Amino acid sequence: MNAVLIVIALVTLGAAAVAMTLRNLIHSALLLIASWAGVAAFYLWAGAEFVAFAEILVYVGAVSMVVLFAVLLTRRSRADLTVTPDSAGRAISGFIAGGAVCGVLVGAIVATPMGVGSSPTPTVTVKQIGVQLMGTHAASLLIVGVLLTVALLGAIVIASADRTDDSEDTP
Amino acid sequence: MIAAATTDAFLERAPVLLRDAVTGFLPEPWRTLVNALIAVGLILGIFGTLFAFITLAERKILGRVQNRPGPNRAPIPFINKRFFGLSQPFADGVKSLTKEDIVPRDADKVLHYLAPVALLAFSILTFAVIPYGRNLVPVELDAAVLYFFAAGAATELAVFMAGWASRNKYSLLAAMRALAQLISYELPLLLSWVPVVLIAGTLSTTAIVDAQAGWKFGFIPHWHVFTPWGFAGFVIFMVAALAESNRSPFDTPEAESELIAGHLTEYSGFKYALFFMAEYFGMLALSGMAITLFLGGWRSPLPFLEFIPSYLWFGGKLLALIFGFIWIRATFPRLRIDQLTRFAWKFLVPLALINLGNTIVWSLMSNSSALMQLARWPVCAAIILVPFVVLGRKLSAGVAPRIYRYA
Amino acid sequence: MGLSVQNLWLIPLLPLVAAAIGALTPRTGRTLAAGAAILAMSFSFLLSCGALVTALANPATHATSNFAWFDLGMGALRLGWLLDPLTAFMCVMVTFVGTLIFIFSTGYMHEDANAKQFFCFLSLFASAMLGVIVANSLLLLFVSWELVGLASYLLIGFWFHKPEAAGAAKKAFITTRIGDLGLLLGMLWLYDSTGSLLFYDGGHGVLEAGALSALTAHTALGGFALSTIIGLLIFCGAVGKSGQFPLHVWLPDAMEGPTPVSALIHAATMVAAGVFLIARVYPLMSADQALAHVPFHALTVVAFIGAITALMGALIAVAQNDIKRILAFSTVSQLGYMMLAIGVGSWVAAIFHLLTHAFFKALLFLGAGSVIHAAHHEQDIRSLGGLRSHMKVTFATFAIGMMALAGVPFLFSGFWSKEGILHAAHEWDVSRVPLLFGLAAVVLTAFYMTRLVAETFFGKARSHASEHAHESPASMTLPLVVLAVCAIALGFLGTPAFPWLQAKLLGETEVLGHSLLAGSGLMMLSVVLVALGLGTGWAIYGRVTREKSTSPDPLAARFPGVIAFLGARMKFDELYAATVFKLNAATATFADVLDRFVWDGAVRFLARLGEFAGVVNREADEDGLNAGFDAGSESLRGTGKAYSRAQTGDAHGYLRIIAIGFVVLVLIMMLGGNR
């Protein structure tokens, strides 16, 4: 059981880590998609089927497309795709900060005794999720719907070019 | 797979019995694994063969529609008989395997290699949740429909990879167009099956098939397609499926006469064949899902025909739908990309949303008196027909037969 | 077949839907708008009939259906529907007359480009009016009441391109608003004292014994009972809406609207709303009758106002020349009768007269409309004449209406209803004045109506238009015929021998008729008076008909001063211009002067004071305080610079600081707190 988890974790972490270090943005994005798929696999392992498929549908299906389009829209030549190397100072400081956070977190996790609950995998059926979404969390569902609509409209407004700026934009 | 109920007819149980005969002696963890492998192997084998012969059938039918015989010359090796060109697919396979695989110099080699593989993998993944017969579901999932479309959505990624990895600006642009089309039609596709989930109250494919069991008056099956909302949903689903599987008349992504096959321009040999295969698999999977959602799955249309095994019914329906795909391809010319996206956003999406509302009306009227039961038919038919006519008018406004003034 | 009170809201809703349809159809969709309006009105009529059946089954009860509109701090504000014979009869009358007027309008407005808007407004008006009738809450009634005002504003000003029409609409709106202010105040006062605005609420309504006794128990200013004050304030609204003296001035001007509007607003419905309102709140108005110590009762005021209005309207009508204005002043006069009836304590007689009057006055207005339509919008009776031979149906029906209005005995409904009022006035023991005024008005009514018919239909045509007049289309004559039949038949519902209507309205199941000849002395007197009026009229105008449209009026030739005074509508407009408007202007001027010189001077003085203080301050500031503040702000700026240096605009930096801060916090927790 744990072996499967470790494999999933290693694949996910590896994909994510490599993605964060690659120079080629498209490769980074695609590897991140692999990492998201790994997260979805973790959800499957944990018995949250619906969440796993939702993760795939949203991240692998939709967010990835947005990312790829953004990458393609924000480059002017092929050379732009490989980003300029970052300053070593920032990288080192980033590693130090990230490592510190990681150390603290892992230390805390290991140090904290945790009572483990039920060993059989809890199941949550789609029906239960539906009932909860429409019942207990109906207000949240509506709010999230409004949020998504507004966010997407806002994204369109932000991303669509002003007509007046067109003359400047054409290289 | 679940062990077959013993009350079923022998033929009905035959596949499961056969499998159990093979794997029955294995100890438990291995047995599950081998069973799964058998299922995978069967799916790959059957659908691979089906793919091969569908390509042949497609070419033959296209030929017949155009009053020509279609491919009929490939002989069976060694006996040198033609049998109407039945061995054509194998010849094609050998050809594509032996053709030179050209990779452009500047291409992103890894992605160029990965794209067809990914596409095929995602297409095959979708086969996992379709119930092919009574007790013949490879994977029994609670959120099966969601899984199906999640896996289907991932194919867009492969299209992008193909276009981008080719390092060809036409490939890239065509891939963008293909993505625009796929995303546009994803929406009506998803919206068209939501009514089914609403009525059946489940996302599980087997449960959806079970929801369509039985006959009204003993001869009208309870299939979703025989309701106003179900028929509308089925039509929308099939139209969107045409576009999702890049089939004519929505085959703009690979329009060979205009775009030299779009994102596949730089692909040749077996990689191209893999794309081809993935597209046919996608079409088969979508047809299978359409059967499950709307056409009663593997259920027989009439009570006295139940003696025919369920998997044969599924196969028959699948072939009928595939024939529909081919027939449509033989009939309609290709749409322009702007017509295509406009059709999706201004016609299919609103219609699918209205159909969703229609379904709600239907289900609200269902648990009332007999009069309401009867009244919901014309009411729901009107709810979907009126927008259809109005939106159709709007869509085809200004379209008239072309006048050739100088010809 | 009956319509229960819970579904009563359907009656006003249907015309509202028709109004919405009318508003939403394009300008070319007049057939749709008209069809929807007529259809909705017809269905409302059917529903009203159903409501009438329900109401008559239990005439004594006030069936209500109340609901909470919204919650206020103390309790819910509740609205509701009320179904009793009064509501039912009014609904049937309004919807029936309304349907006929709608049908008439399709013919009358046939050539108007904005016809669909017209039907939209008509439907809105009908809906609001029905809302007034079915309301079981003074608030709901008030809302509908204001909607009626709005719709009448739109309808009177329908031909808004005519300045007179626009002015008349404004005048009607503002004048009625003065009365409505009283109604609003009364309503607020009522809510304040009783905590409810529902009429009937199972013992808790304002018209029921509990609230009434509470209201009469309190004395407000001047020794009046609270109910008297509130009743009179509510009566203000009725005065405005029903065109009672002294707020009657808008009603004749409102004749600028299309004639169907005049028929609908000024005959059948809107002006009747005031009478209906007083009849509805009659328990409140009459609550102080038992009190002896008050200076006067609310109903006394009502009776006197009604009597004055009745006589005044009739007098002015004698000297008018516009066919619609004569009818308008006759309406004023008849409304005065109704108020008089309520005032002398017989609201039943008032409602009976209201119903009969609605039919025959609508008939008269529509007949006038038919005449005007035929004579190409010639409204001056001096220029008409001789139409009898051209327009036979119109003449016959108009004559029936005229005789009903004049109170020609025994056959016509107007006679019976008017007789009921006179009878009630006769039995009133407070004063004889209303009876005398009423009797005088009877003579005058017969007289001016004879004049109107004689000038319009007899003699010879005195203008090109009336020479070539022709009968109106069937869509216009058919309603006339129906209304004429009703104008005759309706009278037999309430004759003294068979007072069915009165009995039902009072909630008596038994119809207690007394002899037809009871109180025959008064009846004989009024018959004589009617005959006198008719005879005089015919003698002056009928025997010798007018030669030319410009030839002088025989009456005016004899009493030029009186007729001129009456012709100028007793100079009410001028009086108001000289008093109210002047007062208003003077007040405004006074306020202006006050503002400009007194307050402004004060403000300027203060400003100067402030300026002086500022100068002093600046001197002190520059020399004494500045140095200290400079130093302080310098140090503030330094701090700000230091902080802004941290604000690098580098998102990475922020993120890094967050991460480090997190680590530090966790370390502190783990090492320090360990909890």
Add this chain to the structure above:
Amino acid sequence: MLGSGLIQGLAVTAKNLVGSFHDPARYTNVEYPEVKTKLPEAYRNFPFLVTESASDPMGTLRCVACQICEKECPPQCIYIEKSKDKKPDATGKMQLFPAVFDIDTSVCMSCQICVEVCPFDAIKMDQVFEVATTSRFEALLLNRNQLAKPNTYYHSIHPTEAAEVDGRLAAERKAAEEKAKAAAAAKAAAAAAPKSATAAASATPPSTTPTPKPPAAPSAEAPKPPTPAA
């Protein structure tokens, strides 16, 4: 309504699909290399040389190597070398024949001018179309052995035209024979009556009168070919 046109289209294709199985008017295909449809008579592609007999093609070529076609050919794809000796032609007259007759079919544009100008009906248009070869130069240059095809073949591809040509040639041949016969008769007559010159002088008019007749026959027939051609 939207969709009615689509259904119409589907009906059309469905009719074709079903009809192709039973309606010969719809399904007109043949298995090509095994079965070939008869080409229309007017179809033409590349010239060939007509021979009288299939067994001895080189001996019976109608071509007399007059080289008119060589001169007229617009792309100049014909190359002719005259023979040194002579042989009798179709009419029996002794004529030259082509020792070399090459046509470069990679240049030929099938314009038919060579056929039009040939006075001997020796070159005609062929109906070949399977002319693909594996060699670009040699295989496309046809020599006279490859070009020679018997008259029966000509009949098989252009029957009307060939019948006309044959008739004309037969008439010519007949006329020539008669002419020869007349010449022989005249010779005999001249031999029979050599004594009197006057008699001979007086006898010539009746003997010469039949001689112009045979040429008159072909001249009367000469305008005929254009009419079937038209």
Add this chain to the structure above:
Amino acid sequence: MTALQLCLVFSSALFCVGLVGALARSNTILVLLGIELMLNAANINFIAFWRFSPSPAPATGVMFVIFSIAVAAAEAAVGLALVIAVYRHQKNIRLQEANRLKG
């Protein structure tokens, strides 16, 4: 180490990968993707605690993750739109150059 701890270590490691990426890279898109990774790590925590909680019946963790995914989708869309807008103004998407508002 129990399975729950493993999950938590996994999630914190993923979080730190995202954090390091967001800290060390200058490309705005990569920074955004790093933030997405951190969000995913948080979601993993929810699922892990739900999976190993003594009473997983209410499925609150699952609900939270569903909403979190929806919000993350919105965030990605808006964030990338902002990236495009930034690109339009400064012709590149280096995060450290988008500092016009600095003090």
